[in-house]
Amino acid sequence: MPPPARRRRPAGQPRRCPGQQQTEEDQRLVEVEVHVERHTGGAGLHLIQRDVAGRVDARRDDGRETEQSFGQDGTKRREVQWVRLERGRAKVLEQEYHESGTLVREQRWATDGKPVSERQFYLNGQPRSEALYEDKDDQQLRKVTEYHDNGKPAFKGSYLATDRYRQ
Numbered sequence: 001m002p003p004p005a006r007r008r009r010p011a012g013q014p015r016r017c018p019g020q021q022q023t024e025e026d027q028r029l030v031e032v033e034v035h036v037e038r039h040t041g042g043a044g045l046h047l048i049q050r051d052v053a054g055r056v057d058a059r060r061d062d063g064r065e066t067e068q069s070f071g072q073d074g075t076k077r078r079e080v081q082w083v084r085l086e087r088g089r090a091k092v093l094e095q096e097y098h099e100s101g102t103l104v105r106e107q108r109w110a111t112d113g114k115p116v117s118e119r120q121f122y123l124n125g126q127p128r129s130e131a132l133y134e135d136k137d138d139q140q141l142r143k144v145t146e147y148h149d150n151g152k153p154a155f156k157g158s159y160l161a162t163d164r165y166r167q
Contacts, residue, residue: 024109024134065089075101083111098123126151 079102081093090113096105104124108116114135120128127147134141139160146155 071099073099075099085111122149124149 007105022139042090063084065084067080068076071077076097077099078097078146079093079095080091082089082091090107090111090112092111094107095103100123102121102125104121104123104149106117106119106121108118110116115133117133118129118131120130122128126149127145128149129144129146131145132143142159142161144157144159145153148154
C-alpha cells in the first residue's frame with residue numbers, strides 16, 4: 001500500500017498545527033531566495049530573506065551575514081554584520097538608526113572580537129563622539145573625540161584600557 005499523499009502548503013504559508021492562529025512573525029516573513037553562483041574561485045551561496053514589504057531582512061553572502069530590522073513605516077532601525085570563521089562567526093559591524101532613518105550609533109570590531117571603533121551621531125547627522133581603539137604595548141589605547149552639535153570638536157583624549165570597566 002503506498003504512503004498517504006502529503007498536502008502542500010500554498011506558497012508563503014508557514015507550517016503550523018490545525019487551529020493555530022497566524023502570528024505576526026508568520027505575516028512578516030514571506031520570501032526566501034537562495035542563489036548559487038559558480039565562478040573561478042569556486043561556488044558562492046547567497047541567501048536573501050525578505051519581509052512582507054519586500055525589504056531584505058537577512059542576507060548571507062560568501063562568509064558574510066547581514067541582518068536588518070525595519071520600523072513599521074519601512075525605515076531601517078538596525079543592521080548587524082558578521083563574518084564566518086572556522087568555528088562560528090564574529091560580529092564586525094552594528095548600526096542603530098533613529099525612527100527618522102538617521103544613523104545614530106555605529107560600532108565596529110575586528111574578527112578576533114576586539115573593538116575597532118565606536119561612533120555616535122546627532123539627529124542632524126553631525127558626529128557626536130568617536131572612539132578609535134589601537135593596541136599599544138600589549139594594552140588597548142582608546143582615542144576619544146567628542147563633538148558639539150555643529151560638528152566642531154569639543155574634547156579630545158586618550159585612555160589606556162586596563163580592563164573592560166576601567167580606563
